[in-house]
Amino acid sequence: xxxxxxxxxxxITVFSTAGDSLLARGMKELGGSSLHxxxxxxxxxxxxxxxxxxxxxxxxxxxxxxxxxxxxxxYVLPATSxxxxxVALIGHFRLHEEISPTRWLGIALIAAGVGFVAAGPSLxxxxxxxxxxxxxxxxxxxxxxx
Amino acid sequence: MKDIYAWxxxxxxxxxxxxxxxxxxxxxxxxxxxxxxxxRRGVLAVVGRVLATPTFALGLMAMGVAFYSLxxxxxxxxxxxxxxxxxxxxxxxxxxxxxxxxxxxxxxxxWIAALLVAGGVVLxxx
Numbered sequence: 182x183x184x185x186x187x188x189x190x191x192x193i194t195v196f197s198t199a200g201d202s203l204l205a206r207g208m209k210e211l212g213g214s215s216l217h218x219x220x221x222x223x224x225x226x227x228x229x230x231x232x233x234x235x236x237x238x239x240x241x242x243x244x245x246x247x248x249x250x251x252x253x254x255x256y257v258l259p260a261t262s263x264x265x266x267x268v269a270l271i272g273h274f275r276l277h278e279e280i281s282p283t284r285w286l287g288i289a290l291i292a293a294g295v296g297f298v299a300a301g302p303s304l305x306x307x308x309x310x311x312x313x314x315x316x317x318x319x320x321x322x323x324x325x326x327x
Numbered sequence: 328m329k330d331i332y333a334w335x336x337x338x339x340x341x342x343x344x345x346x347x348x349x350x351x352x353x354x355x356x357x358x359x360x361x362x363x364x365x366x367r368r369g370v371l372a373v374v375g376r377v378l379a380t381p382t383f384a385l386g387l388m389a390m391g392v393a394f395y396s397l398x399x400x401x402x403x404x405x406x407x408x409x410x411x412x413x414x415x416x417x418x419x420x421x422x423x424x425x426x427x428x429x430x431x432x433x434x435x436x437x438w439i440a441a442l443l444v445a446g447g448v449v450l451x452x453x
Contacts, residue, residue: 287450
């Protein structure tokens with residue numbers, strides 16, 4: 182795992198958190214009533230917060246797909262759950278929301294789970310590389326390095 | 328009676344999003360290391376190769392089904408049941424599916440992680 186790959190994994194967490202919160206903020210400003218008909222739903226995309234949220238969620242999806250191109254699904258998925266932790270921590274430190282002991286325990290469990298996976302190998306060796314020489318070269322170079 | 332609908336929706340969300348994740352992961356393994364490809368051939372080659380992978384579109388469709396099942400589930404059941412139940416069980420279902428269909432080596436480390444994350448997601452939602 183290179184530094185750049187950890188950046189992509191961090192991008193998954195940050196972009197999905199920021200995208201979701203911008204989308205939620207925009208939807209709240211629009212109000213529920215405008216979302217009951219189809220044209221309202223389509224026009225919602227033009228709202229600046231909603232548009233920014235969608236752009237960030239696209240960035241999240243690009244990072245997610247990029248990570249899946251060089252890491253196992255069971256390696257990448259736990260990283261996506263860090264978004265829950267990030268939302269709670271932002272709420273606590275920026276918005277001074279109270280975090281209950283149960284939620285602290287949840288944060289601890291998620292962090293432990295992500296740590297468990299991150300400490301292990303990121304890709305099952307030698308399985309699905311037939312179609313992509315660059316991946317197998319990467320796997321080989323990693324083995325040489327380690 | 329409403330509970331049955333809610334759990335049916337939860338089951339559908341788990342099934343659809345797991346199918347989607349497995350298909351997307353399979354597609355990206357076929358595309359190969361995106362960073363390397365970008366360096367050698369440019370970003371358009373990456374986008375073209377991803378879109379030319381048939382399973383990618385199927386994966387996106389499954390994700391769409393999961394999203395709409397979530398909307399239906401939320402109209403039948405409580406937010407505090409549907410979201411944590413579907414999110415946490417999806418982590419476990421994905422570990423099983425990745426092992427069976429993607430032949431990933433899901434060792435003890437990854438099982439523990441899936442269960443810890445699933446438990447953590449439930450606790451975050453209560």
